[in-house]
Amino acid sequence: MVKEIEATGIPVVHICTVVPISLTVGANRIVPAVAIPHPLGNPALDFDEEKALRRKLVEKALKALQTKVEDQTVFED
Numbered sequence: 001m002v003k004e005i006e007a008t009g010i011p012v013v014h015i016c017t018v019v020p021i022s023l024t025v026g027a028n029r030i031v032p033a034v035a036i037p038h039p040l041g042n043p044a045l046d047f048d049e050e051k052a053l054r055r056k057l058v059e060k061a062l063k064a065l066q067t068k069v070e071d072q073t074v075f076e077d
Contacts, residue, residue, distance in 0.1 A: 002014050002022075002026070002028070003026045003027070006028055011029065011065050012027070012028070012029065012065075013029045013030075013031055013061040013064045013065055013075075014027035014029065014030050014031070015031045015032075015033050015039065015040065015061055016030060016031075016032065016033055016039070017032070017033045017034070017036045017039050018036070019032055019074055023072055023074075026072070027072065028069050028071075028072055028073065029065065029067070029069060029073055029075065030072065030073065030074045030075065031057065031060050031061050031064055031074075031075045032074065032075075033057065034053070034057075040054055040057055041054055060075055061075075063075070
């Protein structure tokens with residue numbers, strides 16, 4: 001679905017826990033997530049730490065949306 005949305009001219013970021021799968025399906029902008037059971041958080045953290053973790057992931061995804069890419073790109077730390 002990511003490739004179909006991109007084909008219309010709308011940039012998409014795929015936040016995922018298993019990067020090789022995103023690469024296989026052809027996602028252009030990939031942001032690695034935290035873990036399979038909790039991709040956008042970590043319940044072991046206290047409230048403020050988890051909020052900071054989630055903010056960091058969203059900010060990374062927003063930066064990826066603004067980045068022009070030619071090939072598949074994984075946005076690591």
